[in-house]
Amino acid sequence: MNDLKNDIQPLGASTMADMVESRLREYLKRKSFVPGDALPKEQELADALGVSRNVVREALSRLRMLGMIDTRKKRGMVLTQPDILGSLERVLDPLILGKNTLKDIFELRLVLEMGLADLIYLRKTPEDITALETIVAQEVNKQQKPFRVEHEIAFHGKLYQMTGNDTYMRFQKMLLPVFEYVLDYEIQVNGQADVGKVTHHDLVEILKTGDSEDFRRGMKAHLKPHFDRLKA
Amino acid sequence: MNDLKNDIQPLGASTMADMVESRLREYLKRKSFVPGDALPKEQELADALGVSRNVVREALSRLRMLGMIDTRKKRGMVLTQPDILGSLERVLDPLILGKNTLKDIFELRLVLEMGLADLIYLRKTPEDITALETIVAQEVNKQQKPFRVEHEIAFHGKLYQMTGNDTYMRFQKMLLPVFEYVLDYEIQVNGQADVGKVTHHDLVEILKTGDSEDFRRGMKAHLKPHFDRLKA
């Protein structure tokens, strides 16, 4: 494993824009700006850093993409609360990611799925259960193949929502395409994928009567085919 | 909850750089470039898009920051495999994030910690156990306060490493500062934080003799103070 890459940081960002970006980030932190504060203007930054306005704009453009700053004409730029997952969204494309990363993310989603139990039992409401039952009822109605993925999303999506954790929910949703991508690939290579013995219906039943440990065991069984695949 | 923001996407990115960035991303995907492929030169892109080279450079600068492209003089630009967590790293600063997001991340880390069990039991080796025992042994030697955080990092860090999932490990490490930040805040407000009844030493013992469910139960007990805090 490449620990070096984590411990040592590549000194001297080659390009000016990189350096300015880093400087700006450091500047924001040091001055302990709070969201809403106004930043110096582009030209002032350029002068202070001794670079052209062009370079400053490249760096600002990056921060703007990450949602760290918001700029409006005349008013100048203001610091904003970044959307931490927004940047991930841009990069999380199954077609671009390497094989190892894809595998890592596949596993990561399994981990997240297994971790659902505690938060769900902390916050589930009777209405949630009803909603889940509705979703499950729709599943059995049309058991055709092409709809399976939709039902997976609906059911598991509802589970994430029940955690009341928005970041968690969005994160899971983002990971889904990668998950499916890997799944499709595996199926294509190793033949049809088995489905776990514990169904969505079973999981809802557990939610109604069992405790969080029961639920986790149920989820483990539900995901068993995926875990088995990891062993191979 | 703001579902709109997830379902509907803000049409027409206001600035040209935003549009070009989006177009470039779409272009890369449509042409199904693979890492190593060369991209058109800046001027060609500018001409094709009907914008100035400056705007193109801003967009490219963003992709470069995300690690999606790598540019070398003369050679042009080549597509690379992005470092998905690199972008997260830039934004994940406790001082900038909002209160809700901080809370979400705190919970997310608990979830990830609870999900450790399955991967660990899939891949743990006798050497790993030995390493853990060494770490635990060093803990009892100096039980002073200031070192507690270091030991937390050492112990849990080793656990992540045992999963063999690099992305998972890095992700956890990135979440750590936020976790500590929230923890410090809570302690400051609500007084001293309790420590779980199950210690690191106990967890190692479980790893040696118990199964993954035992370990998860142990971890739950280890983290119990944190989970209790969520209820309040």
Next chain:
DNA sequence: GCTTCTGTTATGTCCTACAAAAGGAATTAT
């Protein structure tokens, strides 16, 4: 006092120019 108009100002975009690096081609030496 309220609306409207105008001017100022900072960002957004374009253009041109040039330095530097990195291939490629041409040239020279063995």
Next chain:
DNA sequence: ATAATTCCTTTTGTAGGACATAACAGAAGC
């Protein structure tokens, strides 16, 4: 003829200037 060296070309990186545009501020008019 092949290998090494030098020169040239090309493409990115950076600089600086120019102007459009939007948004705010203050003045003018009702």
